[in-house]
Amino acid sequence: MPALERLYYADSFLQSFPAVVADVRELSRADGESVWQIALDRTAFYPTSGGQPFDTGLLRTVSPGGASLEIPIDSVEEDDSGQVWHFVRKPLPIGAKVEGHIDWQRRFDHMQQHTGQHLLSAAFLRELHAPTVSFHLGESVSTIDLAGGSVAPHSLERIERLCNEIIAEDRPISMRYASRAEAESMLAAGELRKLPERSGDIRLVEIEGIDRNACGGTHLRSTGQIGGLLLRATEKVSRGVRVTFVCGLRAVRAARADAAILSQLTSALSAAPADIPAAVERLRSDAKASLKDRQRLREELADYHAARLAVEVQIENRLRIVDRLWKDRDPEYCRLLASRLTAAAPSTVVLFCSESTEPASIVLARSLDFSFDCGRLLKEALSQLGLRGGGSADFAQGEVPLQQLPALRASLVAAVHKAATGEGR
Ligand SMILES: [Zn+2]
Numbered sequence: 001m002p003a004l005e006r007l008y009y010a011d012s013f014l015q016s017f018p019a020v021v022a023d024v025r026e027l028s029r030a031d032g033e034s035v036w037q038i039a040l041d042r043t044a045f046y047p048t049s050g051g052q053p054f055d056t057g058l059l060r061t062v063s064p065g066g067a068s069l070e071i072p073i074d075s076v077e078e079d080d081s082g083q084v085w086h087f088v089r090k091p092l093p094i095g096a097k098v099e100g101h102i103d104w105q106r107r108f109d110h111m112q113q114h115t116g117q118h119l120l121s122a123a124f125l126r127e128l129h130a131p132t133v134s135f136h137l138g139e140s141v142s143t144i145d146l147a148g149g150s151v152a153p154h155s156l157e158r159i160e161r162l163c164n165e166i167i168a169e170d171r172p173i174s175m176r177y178a179s180r181a182e183a184e185s186m187l188a189a190g191e192l193r194k195l196p197e198r199s200g201d202i203r204l205v206e207i208e209g210i211d212r213n214a215c216g217g218t219h220l221r222s223t224g225q226i227g228g229l230l231l232r233a234t235e236k237v238s239r240g241v242r243v244t245f246v247c248g249l250r251a252v253r254a255a256r257a258d259a260a261i262l263s264q265l266t267s268a269l270s271a272a273p274a275d276i277p278a279a280v281e282r283l284r285s286d287a288k289a290s291l292k293d294r295q296r297l298r299e300e301l302a303d304y305h306a307a308r309l310a311v312e313v314q315i316e317n318r319l320r321i322v323d324r325l326w327k328d329r330d331p332e333y334c335r336l337l338a339s340r341l342t343a344a345a346p347s348t349v350v351l352f353c354s355e356s357t358e359p360a361s362i363v364l365a366r367s368l369d370f371s372f373d374c375g376r377l378l379k380e381a382l383s384q385l386g387l388r389g390g391g392s393a394d395f396a397q398g399e400v401p402l403q404q405l406p407a408l409r410a411s412l413v414a415a416v417h418k419a420a421t422g423e424g425r
Pocket of ligand 1: 114118205215216217218219
């Protein structure tokens with residue numbers, strides 16, 4: 001097969017082109033639908049490579065019967081031998097004449113992010129001596145990973161400003177080929193940012209006065225076409241720092257989305273945008289104080305509640321058994337109340353069940369003047385129902401499906417009477 005002509009190498013602004021089908025193969029059958037790969041003698045479709053995703057678009061052709069056909073291209077991949085495969089849902093015969101049409105909105109967006117990455121990587125290298133170790137162009141944001149430690153916010157602002165100044169200067173972006181030897185001497189002299197491990201001539205892409213880089217991707221003609229660059233976030237990753245950024249219309253969309261969120265916050269907090277951090281800090285501190293207050297009130301309530309229960313339920317046969325089913329008390333309050341009541345009232349056993357959750361929670365606790373083992377009693381009663389739970393000798397807890405709660409309560413009350421009587425007090 002003759003060598004594939006990659007049209008995007010010479011002209012990254014080529015949106016449509018004539019070509020001939022050079023090879024066709026069936027890839028797989030997913031959900032009963034055939035997927036086909038088509039190789040062309042020449043293509044302007046960019047295959048996923050170097051962090052830049054593939055182009056989409058369509059192939060126009062005329063069937064042997066004379067009908068016009070439009071075949072969408074779902075993805076474009078390059079194999080190890082350097083062949084570029086266009087993924088389609090309909091096969092075309094070898095030798096068929098087609099016209100390729102690139103989804104230009106998608107490609108131009110990719111060129112804005114990718115060219116912006118060249119500029120950003122060059123700026124990080126020049127300003128912070130931080131080389132880029134990888135690049136990823138995502139669906140909504142792009143990232144570069146920088147070698148080295150963290151980047152201070154003021155450095156990020158400086159680099160973002162420098163990039164946008166160079167964008168505003170609309171500097172030309174040019175491309176040329178150099179021999180491997182020439183490229184290597186440029187790399188050694190610090191005149192080339194990166195050189196891939198491959199033989200043959202090297203494609204050099206230069207942004208005037210800031211960056212020269214070996215790259216096989218698609219680039220804009222001048223920095224002004226990047227349209228603007230916005231840094232979004234940084235995070236630590238295993239090999240350095242990940243910087244998230246957006247260029248062109250993505251930057252506008254990101255800023256628009258931020259503005260919408262800010263607008264919601266100004267209205268919800270009745271605060272001007274600049275006052276939002278202080279308003280949020282006030283809310284946090286109010287919430288913390290409220291939580292502390294709530295906990296204090298719950299403890300006070302539990303003390304009063306315990307005192308009332310100790311009066312309501314009398315000691316009979318040297319045992320006060322407080323068996324309560326709460327519908328609207330949370331399990332945490334039940335535990336608090338159980339511990340306050342058994343600490344304050346002697347000869348007392350509490351069996352509290354909270355139905356506010358499914359499964360229901362259960363607490364079995366006793367005052368310290370008894371010696372039987374609540375943990376063992378609860379464990380035995382639960383195991384009769386095929387459930388697990390337990391605890392210490394004076395305080396045990398578990399969970400039980402609501403449906404099994406009545407049976408568990410009955411068996412625990414009986415077990416408590418037996419254990420307390422057995423102590424012969
Ligand atoms: Zn590039």
